[in-house]
Amino acid sequence: MNDKDRKGLHSALKSKGLRPTRQRTCVYETILGKKDHPNADEILLRVRRNLPTISLATVYNCLDALVDCGLVRQVNLDRSPSRFCPNLTPHAHFKCNRTGKIHDIPMDPKVVASLESSLPKGFTAENFDLSFIGSTDKKNHS
Amino acid sequence: MNDKDRKGLHSALKSKGLRPTRQRTCVYETILGKKDHPNADEILLRVRRNLPTISLATVYNCLDALVDCGLVRQVNLDRSPSRFCPNLTPHAHFKCNRTGKIHDIPMDPKVVASLESSLPKGFTAENFDLSFIGSTDKKNHS
DNA sequence: ACACAAAAATGGAATTATTCTAATTCCAAA
DNA sequence: TTTGGAATTAGAATAATTCCATTTTTGTGT
Numbered sequence: 001m002n003d004k005d006r007k008g009l010h011s012a013l014k015s016k017g018l019r020p021t022r023q024r025t026c027v028y029e030t031i032l033g034k035k036d037h038p039n040a041d042e043i044l045l046r047v048r049r050n051l052p053t054i055s056l057a058t059v060y061n062c063l064d065a066l067v068d069c070g071l072v073r074q075v076n077l078d079r080s081p082s083r084f085c086p087n088l089t090p091h092a093h094f095k096c097n098r099t100g101k102i103h104d105i106p107m108d109p110k111v112v113a114s115l116e117s118s119l120p121k122g123f124t125a126e127n128f129d130l131s132f133i134g135s136t137d138k139k140n141h142s
Numbered sequence: 143m144n145d146k147d148r149k150g151l152h153s154a155l156k157s158k159g160l161r162p163t164r165q166r167t168c169v170y171e172t173i174l175g176k177k178d179h180p181n182a183d184e185i186l187l188r189v190r191r192n193l194p195t196i197s198l199a200t201v202y203n204c205l206d207a208l209v210d211c212g213l214v215r216q217v218n219l220d221r222s223p224s225r226f227c228p229n230l231t232p233h234a235h236f237k238c239n240r241t242g243k244i245h246d247i248p249m250d251p252k253v254v255a256s257l258e259s260s261l262p263k264g265f266t267a268e269n270f271d272l273s274f275i276g277s278t279d280k281k282n283h284s
Numbered sequence: 285a286c287a288c289a290a291a292a293a294t295g296g297a298a299t300t301a302t303t304c305t306a307a308t309t310c311c312a313a314a
Numbered sequence: 315t316t317t318g319g320a321a322t323t324a325g326a327a328t329a330a331t332t333c334c335a336t337t338t339t340t341g342t343g344t
Contacts, residue, residue, distance in 0.1 A: 019340070021292065040330080055294050060331070062293095078218055079302080081330060094265055103265070111260045115272070118253045122279035123236055123245070130257070130272050137264035161311080163321065182301080197323050202302070221331080223301060 001029045012069040026050050027062040031072055037083040037093075037102040077102070077131055092130035099136065143171045154211040168192050169204035173214055179225040179235075179244040219244070219273055234272040241278065 001009075009028050010020050018024075030046045031038070038046065044059045063084055066072040075083040077095055083102065090112050092105040107130075116125055143151075151170050152162050160166075172188045173180070180188065186201045205226055208214040217225040219237055225244065232254050234247040249272075258267055 017291095019291070021339080023293070053294090055296095057295070057332085058293050065292095076218065076220055079224065082221065092260075094261070094267070097268075105261060105265070108260055111256055114253055114256055118234075118250055119236070119247060119274065123247070123274070123276065124278075125236070125274040125276035126239075127276065128272065128274045130270065132261065132265070132267040132270045134265060134267035134269070136266075161320070163310085165322070195323090197325095199303085199324075200322055203322075221301095 001025075001032060005029075005032060009071060012071050013065065016065075016069050018065055018069070023047075023051065023054055023058050024062045024065055026054070027059060028066055028071060031066070031084055031086045035086070035104075037075060037085050039081040039083050041081070043084065075102070075131075076129075092132060094132045094134065094136075096136045097133060101136075103136070105132070143167075143174060147171075147174060151213060154213050155207065158207075158211050160207055160211070165189075165193065165196055165200050166204045166207055168196070169201060170208055170213060173208070173226055173228045177228070177246075179217060179227050181223040181225050183223070185226065217244070217273075218271075234274060236274040236276065236278075238278045239275060243278075245278070247274070 005028075006025075009025065013020050013024065026047050027043060030043055030050075034046070040056065040059055040063065043063070044054070044056050047054055047059060063072065063074070067074050067084075070088070071086070073085050073088065075085055075093055077083070077093065085104070087104050090107045090109070092107055094103040094105050095101070096103065115128060115130075119125060147170075148167075151167065155162050155166065168189050169185060172185060172192075176188075182198065182201055182205060185205070186196070186198050189196055189201060205214065205216070209216050209226075212230070213228070215227050215230065217227055217235055219225070219235065227246070229246050232249045232251070234249055236245040236247050237243070238245070257270060257272075261267060
C-alpha cells in the first residue's frame with residue numbers, strides 16, 4: 001500500500017471517529033492489492049496470509065467500517081454473497097454467466113447524468129447500482 | 143385475474159413444460175393483485191387467504207417457476223429478502239430510505255439503449271438491473 | 285511508564301432467507 | 315383405473331451474516 005492510500009485510509013476513518021487498526025489496514029490493503037471482486041470468505045483467506053489469527057467476524061467488521069467510510073464499495077449481485085471492490089469511480093458491474101467473473105464497467109458521466117435525470121419529479125437519488133448479466137467474448141481476459 | 147392474464151400464465155408455463163397448478167395460479171394472481179413489491183413471506187400470507195394450507199416451500203417453488211417463465215421479476219435490493227413484481231416493462235427500482243418503500247421507475251427506451259451501448263466491445267448483456275437509493279418528497283404516495 | 289476508559293477484536297452462538305430432502309398427493313395419459 | 319412423473323408439503327439443512335459476551339488493544343491524561 002502506498003502513502004496516498006494509507007493517508008486516505010487514515011483520514012477517512014478519522015472522519016467517522018474510527019481508528020486505523022492493524023486489521024482494518026490489512027483488510028483495506030488486501031482489497032486494494034488485487035482488483036477482483038472477492039467476498040468476505042476470500043478476503044479472510046487473503047488477509048490471513050498477513051494476520052493468521054484474524055476472525056471472519058473481524059473481517060466483516062472491518063469491511064463495514066471501510067464501506068461506511070466510503071473507501072470500499074459493497075457489490076450485491078443477485079443473492080450471492082456480497083463482494084467488495086475498491087473502485088470508487090462511477091461504474092457498473094457485469095457478470096458473465098459463462099465464466100462467472102465480475103467485470104467493472106466504467107461509466108461515461110453523460111450516461112450517469114441521463115440515468116439520474118430519468119427519475120421522476122420528487123425522487124432524489126443518493127446512489128445507484130447498475131449491473132448487467134450476459135456473456136463476454138472469449139478474448140476478454142480482463 | 144382476467145382471461146388475458148390466465149392465458150398468459152398457461153402458455154408461459156406450458157412453454158417451459160410446467161403445469162398451471164392451483165398453487166402457481168394463486169401465487170401469480172396474488173402478485174398481480176397488488177402492485178407493491180412483496181417478499182416471499184408476505185406472499186405466503188396473502189396466498190393463504192385463498193389456499194390456507196399452502197407452505198412457504200411451495201410459494202418459493204411457485205415463484206421460481208414464475209420467474210423462470212418470465213412472468214414475474216425478482217427484485218434484489220441490497221441484502222434484503224427478494225421481492226417480486228409483475229411489472230415486465232423495462233423499469234428501474236427506487237428505494238426510499240425514509241419510508242422504506244420500493245417504487246417502480248419507468249425507463250425511457252432511449253436511456254435503456256444508452257445503457258446497453260455503454261458496454262465495451264466484447265460484452266453482450268442479456269439483462270440488467272438498475273436501482274436507486276434516495277429519498278422521495280412527502281407528496282409521493284405512489 | 286501507568287492506569288483507565290473506550291473502541292475493537294474474537295469465537296461461537298444465533299438468525300434468517302433460502303434450498304434441499306424424503307414422503308405424500310395430484311393429475312394426465314394409457 | 316392404474317401408473318409414472320410432476321408438484322406439494324413439512325421439516326431439516328445450509329450458508330451468509332449478525333449478534334453477544336468476553337478479552338484485547340489503543341489512545342489519553344497523569
